[in-house]
Amino acid sequence: MNEKTRTPRYRDGGPIVRFDKVGVTYGSGTQALRNVSFELESGGFYFLTGPSGAGKSTLLKLMYLALRPSQGRAQLFGVDIGSASRDDLPMLRRQIGVVFQDFRLLPHLSVFDNVAMPFRVRDVPLSHYAEDVDDLLRWVGLGGRIDALPETLSGGEQQRVAIARAVVGKPSLLIADEPTGNVDPEMGARIIRLFIELHKLGATVVIATHDLDLVRRSGAPVLQLEAGELTQFPGLEPGAKARR
Amino acid sequence: MMRKLWSSFLRLFRESDRALLPADSRQVRPLTIVVAIMCALGCLAGLSASAGFRAADTWTSDLKSAMSVVVQSPRGDADLTRAAAIVGRVAGVTRSEAMSRDRAKELLRNYGTDMSTTIDALPVPRLIEVGVVAGQTNVKADIERVLKAAGFTVTVDDHSRFTGEVLRTSTLVRIVAILALVALVVAAIATIAFAARAALETRREAVNILHLVGAKDAFVAREVQIRFLRLGFVAGLIGAGVAGVLALIGTLVFAFGASDFTSGAPLLAWTDVWILLIAPMITGSASAIAANMAARATLRDLV
Ligand SMILES: Nc1ncnc2c1ncn2[C@@H]1O[C@H](COP(=O)(O)OP(=O)(O)OP(=O)(O)O)[C@@H](O)[C@H]1O
Ligand SMILES: [Mg+2]
Numbered sequence: 279m280n281e282k283t284r285t286p287r288y289r290d291g292g293p294i295v296r297f298d299k300v301g302v303t304y305g306s307g308t309q310a311l312r313n314v315s316f317e318l319e320s321g322g323f324y325f326l327t328g329p330s331g332a333g334k335s336t337l338l339k340l341m342y343l344a345l346r347p348s349q350g351r352a353q354l355f356g357v358d359i360g361s362a363s364r365d366d367l368p369m370l371r372r373q374i375g376v377v378f379q380d381f382r383l384l385p386h387l388s389v390f391d392n393v394a395m396p397f398r399v400r401d402v403p404l405s406h407y408a409e410d411v412d413d414l415l416r417w418v419g420l421g422g423r424i425d426a427l428p429e430t431l432s433g434g435e436q437q438r439v440a441i442a443r444a445v446v447g448k449p450s451l452l453i454a455d456e457p458t459g460n461v462d463p464e465m466g467a468r469i470i471r472l473f474i475e476l477h478k479l480g481a482t483v484v485i486a487t488h489d490l491d492l493v494r495r496s497g498a499p500v501l502q503l504e505a506g507e508l509t510q511f512p513g514l515e516p517g518a519k520a521r522r
Numbered sequence: 523m524m525r526k527l528w529s530s531f532l533r534l535f536r537e538s539d540r541a542l543l544p545a546d547s548r549q550v551r552p553l554t555i556v557v558a559i560m561c562a563l564g565c566l567a568g569l570s571a572s573a574g575f576r577a578a579d580t581w582t583s584d585l586k587s588a589m590s591v592v593v594q595s596p597r598g599d600a601d602l603t604r605a606a607a608i609v610g611r612v613a614g615v616t617r618s619e620a621m622s623r624d625r626a627k628e629l630l631r632n633y634g635t636d637m638s639t640t641i642d643a644l645p646v647p648r649l650i651e652v653g654v655v656a657g658q659t660n661v662k663a664d665i666e667r668v669l670k671a672a673g674f675t676v677t678v679d680d681h682s683r684f685t686g687e688v689l690r691t692s693t694l695v696r697i698v699a700i701l702a703l704v705a706l707v708v709a710a711i712a713t714i715a716f717a718a719r720a721a722l723e724t725r726r727e728a729v730n731i732l733h734l735v736g737a738k739d740a741f742v743a744r745e746v747q748i749r750f751l752r753l754g755f756v757a758g759l760i761g762a763g764v765a766g767v768l769a770l771i772g773t774l775v776f777a778f779g780a781s782d783f784t785s786g787a788p789l790l791a792w793t794d795v796w797i798l799l800i801a802p803m804i805t806g807s808a809s810a811i812a813a814n815m816a817a818r819a820t821l822r823d824l825v
Contacts, residue, residue: 372736
């Protein structure tokens, strides 16, 4: 295998995410997504909305490479994720930061080590990231809990650990699934500010949320899912029903 | 200084609380015991092979450095003395001694069965005991030649029948011991591979998370490997220790209740201590390699 396919590199300019008639059918037979087509520009800031069960998390799973499409073609950083080799996935994933809806912290690791995970899997020495991790944890209000285990934290605190882990490596694509679902409005605003900071550094940001107020205030482009179908997406006139 | 060394030595055996994939303590203890037992059996097999080799070596070199010449004619005492002197001049001979009639009779008696009544009726063999430089070839032929030239009729026994027998037996013992060792190593590797696979499957969620933050399979496999390296090394230390103690007890039992026959082969010799010393390293590295390969194979099966 040559160097180019081993470490796929996204060439600036094109869409960072491109879905073409993508469908996802789970093993149980549930069709969670059907015929989903859209493009996200590199460096954009997007919201993903829709009722519970509409397929938001499923769409994001495709984007953070936890799932391959059952139908259609999905491209990430210019790489087809349906046919990408298993060996290429780690390099792609290292450019992506994810806030999972259910946090997915490692229960046996301290707050500090959970946040440090993206560095540790790359064998980065502790001295290179210790300060960043500390700073970030202070920023999300967990400066005093760096040695705590996740189970001793509240839901909102765990969510902030997950957010710190997602942004600590300065990813070029940040994907957040309901990142403000468990925090008070003030902390919610703080977290969004953090994402905006990252966006200013050049990251593409995609946030799934039920908080329509937040979406309206931001004025950012919106993807809307209903029952597995995209009813609104960037480039489509708001209010017009998507037809293909 | 010593304290610091000691504590860093102990750290080898304790998992860091920062381990990304922690060991399951319910799995570690029984697995350590199983691997330790296999290692102990392996060490005992190795020690047996080595002891068998040593015993055979001692016996055969004793046998090889001695010959006996049976003089058929002439059989007088003076003739025998003359023959012994002739043999003593052959190159490679270190000792040549005519055996008296009485000693020859004694020797016959020692063959075990009670033949005291019949022995006096038998013709007493006339023997010359010959010491030779072990490994020297042609000595037998030379002795035969010079004695024949001097008018003697003789047969020379160089014990080759016995040494052949001993070598065959000891080779068999060693083959069996080595096969046992190989079987144990295979069983240990299979056990570790199975355990590594199980460890990954029970930690599937953690493995998934590591993958999603960008871990390569090789990284995850290494995390598993480190744990099994430690487990194998500790189990190897325990196993080698147990084998050493058992071999020592065996050696002492033999030493005190020894007949002439068994005392030649103590189970534990200083020269065998290396077997016990390398056992933990072999167990540790075999376990690490087995775990790594099993982990990679398991990870390939994941999405
Ligand atoms: N692993 C799975 N196996 C089978 N079905 C699944 C799985 N995950 C999700 N589904 C189904 O797929 C559909 C979409 O689920 P998804 O989690 O994407 O919704 P969502 O929009 O994120 O909802 P919420 O707002 O409640 O988080 C649902 O009907 C759900 O039951
Ligand atoms: Mg969801």
